Amino acid sequence: MKALVLKQPNEMVLQEVPNPTPKQNEVLVKVLRVGVCGTDLHAYGGNQPFFSYPRIVGHELAVQVVEIPKEARKYASHVKEGDIVAVLPYLHCGKCIACRMGKTNCCIELQCLGVHTDGGMREYFTIQPKYLVPAGKVSVEDLALVECFSIGFHGVRRSEVKPEENVLVVGAGPIGIGVIHGLKERRARVIVLDVNEKRLEYARRVAKADVTIHAGKEAVEQRLLELTGGEYPTLVMDATGNAKQMMESFNFVSQGGRVVFVGLVTADITFSDPLFHRKEITLYASRNATIEDFKNVISALESRRVSTEGFVTHTASLEEAVHQFPLWRKPETGVIKAVVKVG
Numbered sequence: 001m002k003a004l005v006l007k008q009p010n011e012m013v014l015q016e017v018p019n020p021t022p023k024q025n026e027v028l029v030k031v032l033r034v035g036v037c038g039t040d041l042h043a044y045g046g047n048q049p050f051f052s053y054p055r056i057v058g059h060e061l062a063v064q065v066v067e068i069p070k071e072a073r074k075y076a077s078h079v080k081e082g083d084i085v086a087v088l089p090y091l092h093c094g095k096c097i098a099c100r101m102g103k104t105n106c107c108i109e110l111q112c113l114g115v116h117t118d119g120g121m122r123e124y125f126t127i128q129p130k131y132l133v134p135a136g137k138v139s140v141e142d143l144a145l146v147e148c149f150s151i152g153f154h155g156v157r158r159s160e161v162k163p164e165e166n167v168l169v170v171g172a173g174p175i176g177i178g179v180i181h182g183l184k185e186r187r188a189r190v191i192v193l194d195v196n197e198k199r200l201e202y203a204r205r206v207a208k209a210d211v212t213i214h215a216g217k218e219a220v221e222q223r224l225l226e227l228t229g230g231e232y233p234t235l236v237m238d239a240t241g242n243a244k245q246m247m248e249s250f251n252f253v254s255q256g257g258r259v260v261f262v263g264l265v266t267a268d269i270t271f272s273d274p275l276f277h278r279k280e281i282t283l284y285a286s287r288n289a290t291i292e293d294f295k296n297v298i299s300a301l302e303s304r305r306v307s308t309e310g311f312v313t314h315t316a317s318l319e320e321a322v323h324q325f326p327l328w329r330k331p332e333t334g335v336i337k338a339v340v341k342v343g
């Protein structure tokens with residue numbers, strides 16, 4: 001079978017590799033679609049920390065169940081051969097302190113497909129059935145977006161947002177759009193901040209953000225005060241992964257408010273303790289997602305409460321991806337989300 005192997009930074013090749021055979025507790029799946037994430041593009045460019053080469057990237061997956069060996073059936077009652085499913089790419093031990101709390105998204109031994117272990121840019125792979133999430137009525141195209149949106153839904157679930165609550169989302173890239181969708185599912189009033197008018201327009205038109213603020217053109221703090229009766233939003237969700245922006249969140253949140261860092265950055269975040277204490281801010285990190293978040297996204301897509309219109313801007317086959325990958329790293333190509341069609 002064919003596999004797209006990232007041999008080292010800036011060198012991706014399409015290789016012929018042996019077909020995988022499932023172990024006793026695994027099933028064989030055929031890859032249909034793989035979403036391309038910022039992580040994959042950073043890995044391509046060699047600026048993804050903790051990344052080892054060679055690696056088959058790809059963790060945003062829509063796959064079809066091909067074979068469930070007899071021994072794996074007792075773990076696979078939720079899927080059958082032929083089913084099209086999403087894949088939770090966060091392999092977890094099930095035993096550590098985080099897993100025992102149900103926080104499999106931050107397992108001590110967490111291995112993400114396509115990052116710490118080989119992912120989906122190949123025709124087939126094997127996986128334990130517990131990672132497969134039934135697609136319901138969601139199309140194959142939309143299924144490849146479930147992981148991306150789940151990241152936002154997870155942060156929203158952690159925030160315990162209430163209906164009508166004023167929420168500021170900073171950053172309207174793919175992760176930010178998932179955050180906005182998650183907030184609208186919970187009927188929050190969503191204010192979005194970004195410097196890119198195209199992204200703001202998408203946030204309003206498709207993700208149904210209530211208000212947007214153009215950071216380069218408007219006085220942000222003043223606008224926030226106007227929009228919240230002089231009180232600031234009670235919840236700020238950062239989806240920029242930009243240290244400076246993340247630190248600004250402490251200024252943008254109300255007294256007694258919450259800040260959620262969905263985006264992450266390889267840097268130190270510092271803040272004024274008097275400000276932190278005066279406002280009695282609650283700060284949350286949000287990492288990856290769990291099966292519950294995947295199910296919530298699938299249900300939102302199934303009922304069409306969440307629209308994916310125009311989210312995928314680029315598609316390619318495995319063969320074409322070899323040449324397209326370097327281009328998707330360039331902002332001028334206008335990529336929001338690229339998807340590789342495998343099978």
Ligand SMILES: [Zn+2]
Nearest residue numbers: 037038039059
């Ligand atoms: Zn991703």
Ligand SMILES: [Zn+2]
Nearest residue numbers: 093096099107
């Ligand atoms: Zn664990």
